[in-house]
Amino acid sequence: MxxxxxxxxxxxxxxxxxxxxxxxxxxxxxxxxxxxxxxxxxxxxxxxxxxxxxxxxxxxxxxxxxxxxxxxxxxxxxxxxxxxxxxxxxxxxxxxxxGVAIEVPPLAGIEPAELADAVPLADALRAALADAALSLAPKLAVVVDGGGVLFLADMVADIRLDAVAGAQGLAWRLSVGGDRATARAVALLPGERAVEGVMTVAAALAAIGPAARGRDLDPALLAAALGADPVPPLSAASPVHxxxxxxxxxxxxxxxxxxxxxxxxxxxxxxxxxxxxxxxxxxxxxxxxxxxxxxxxxxxxxxxxxxxxxxxxxxxxDAPGRAVSVCAGAAGCAAASFDTHAAADALVAEAGDLLDGSFDVHVSGCPKGCAHPAAAAVTLCGTAAGVGLILGGRAGDAAAAILPADALRPALTRLGALLRARRAEGETAGNLIDRTAPATLVSAYQGQQ
Missing domain, CATH: 3.90.480.10 (Sulfite Reductase Hemoprotein;Domain 2)
Known part of the structure; x- marks a missing residue:
């Protein structure tokens, strides 16, 4: 450069x-x-x-x-x-x-368990997209997943190519708008047509406009453009963290x-x-x-x-903090109203045994929710009035209760104690939260037990 x-x-x-x-x-x-x-x-x-x-x-x-x-x-x-x-x-x-972000498994090319090395295909796609110079969304993401232990099943992308082993040999499943499980299938392509398939999708996005994303596309129309047969569903697979x-x-x-x-x-x-x-x-x-x-x-x-x-x-x-999505907070963002990292540390200290990875926790300095745009089981969000508790929603959703930032740690202590007392032997914390009435969680947060 x-x-x-x-x-x-x-x-x-x-x-x-x-x-x-x-x-x-x-x-x-x-x-x-x-x-x-x-x-x-x-x-x-x-x-x-x-x-x-x-x-x-x-x-x-x-x-x-x-x-x-x-x-x-x-x-x-x-x-x-x-x-x-x-x-x-x-x-x-x-x-x-x-150029366009193209993700491959981090150990692509060296994992014995992978179906295919995704790197050569990703390089070919990167070159084709650069040559085409299409006007695409700045955050457009492409995943080329050849499999392996650390494959990318849970990575959301606008365009996905997932390696599939079939009766006719290795093929690439082209899909749009999601992760491996949720992306909508377009076509099953041999390796020599994989670049063509992605470029067809990219051209369709460019035709819509520079803000278009994979979720905006019609898979049936794309399949027809490629002359592709119906695509069988992928087998369920849980990624390894x-x-x-x-x-x-x-x-x-x-x-x-x-x-x-x-x-x-x-x-x-x-x-x-x-x-x-x-x-x-x-x-x-x-x-x-x-x-x-x-x-x-x-x-x-x-x-x-x-x-x-x-x-x-x-x-x-088993690091409990890995279950928590945290933004930069007041130390790194003018929009944030409290110290999100200190709040996450308090959450780990007061309820770390409940952070078993079975539910999402989001600590956001403001309602933009940059660290976790999707809904989370529990969100702590900074507002002008204090730190809001949001259950089953996004940071921008209405808070069920709001406390001053200096009252947050005692609130987390109360929530942790409540959930531990109600937890059945062997029960995941996610299931525990699902079966606990929101009003009960809000009362504990506010100190009204």
């Missing part, structure tokens, strides 16, 4: 909702400009991560985030420092991806997640140096705010996990 385009002062914050912050178009937040990037290289070295830490510290406020889709975000930049960041990335040999230790072929891969997706450059640098001392040879960004570590010696796995814990990084599947 040899050049960058930075928005003039005042225009960086003018990005409409739905746009993607990038080096070419940073987004203004409460702590300065935010840049999101995904390196072209799928495998990063320790030196790459140390360089990113240095750049985040030198040109931003040092905060680095791994997003739910496995991208990197650097915070606290300025109009003057963004071009210096771009130059620093180029000097370090780190080239950000551009990338956090924790995974046996991939003959190696152990460790998935690490910074607490609530955010880590300071100093902590990241300390962690990377410690992991390199444990034998780590490469790092891969993964969904669910995760960084996969390869090359760890088996006898050093426990030591690597201890290093992660020391730097406030989760390394096990």
């Amino acid at each position: 040899t050049a960058t385009c930075v928005l003039p002062p005042g225009e960086a914050g003018a990005l409409r909702r739905g746009a993607c912050p990038s080096i070419a178009a940073p987004m203004r937040t409460g702590d300065g400009l935010l840049v999101r990037l995904r390196p072209v290289a799928t495998a990063l070295t320790a030196q790459d991560l140390l360089a990113l830490a240095d750049l985040a510290r030198a040109h931003g406020n040092g905060l680095i985030e791994i997003t739910a889709r496995g991208n990197l975000q650097l915070r606290g930049l300025t109009e003057a420092s963004v071009p210096r960041l771009a130059a620093g990335l180029a000097a370090a040999g780190i080239t950000p991806q551009t 990338p956090l924790g230790a995974h046996r991939i072929g003959t190696e152990t891969v460790l998935g690490l997640a910074p607490a609530y997706g955010q880590i300071h450059a100093d902590r990241l640098a300390a962690l990377v140096r410690a992991l390199a001392g444990c034998g780590a040879t490469e790092f891969r960004l993964a969904p669910h705010h995760t960084l996969l570590v390869r090359g760890l010696r088996a006898q050093m796995l426990a030591a690597a996990q201890a290093c992660a814990m020391r730097e406030r990084v989760w390394s096990t599947q």
Whole structure:
């Protein structure tokens, strides 16, 4: 990358909702400009991560985030420092991806259990889309999933290609507007027609307009355009969360997640140096705010996990905080009205045993709900009047009860005590919440038990 385009002062914050912050178009937040990037290289070295830490510290406020889709975000930049960041990335040999976001499994090409290596097909799609220069939605997402242990069944995309093994050999199931289970099937295509299928969908989106998404398309019309036969449903499959230790072929891969997706450059640098001392040879960004570590010696796995814990990084599947979606909060966003990370810490401290992954929890600094746009079983949302409790809804929905931020921790203590007292042996917390009357939860939140 040899050049960058930075928005003039005042225009960086003018990005409409739905746009993607990038080096070419940073987004203004409460702590300065935010840049999101995904390196072209799928495998990063320790030196790459140390360089990113240095750049985040030198040109931003040092905060680095791994997003739910496995991208990197650097915070606290300025109009003057963004071009210096771009130059620093180029000097370090780190080239950000551009164009339509195309996701593949984080271990694509090296997983023995995968049906197909998704990388060559993703590269061909990226080139075809770049050549076509279609006007597409900024956040348009394409998933090419070849399978494997850490496949992308739960990643929502506008366009999906899922590898399918059939009687005629390997094929790609083309679908639109959802994850593996919910996306609407369009066609079952041989490998040589997969790019054609995606380009047909992309052209249909461009014809609707630059805001069109996969959910806006008619699968039957697309199938007719491709001359495709009806598509059988995919078999049910539960994805494996990338956090924790995974046996991939003959190696152990460790998935690490910074607490609530955010880590300071100093902590990241300390962690990377410690992991390199444990034998780590490469790092891969993964969904669910995760960084996969390869090359760890088996006898050093426990030591690597201890290093992660020391730097406030989760390394096990049972980390209770992984069930909580948290935005930057008042420390990083002018729209947020309270410290969301402190609230999430209080939630883990007061009710961590209930955060078993069976229900979604969302802590949002404001009603925009950036960290979890969908409905969640429990949402704590900042408002002008305090922190609202929303049950089974989105951050922008009406709160069932609102408390001052300084009354939140006692409220969480009451909720935790209520649910523990009502929980049956072996019952998931999600089922417990489902069968507890909302009025009972609201009363506990307000202290009216």
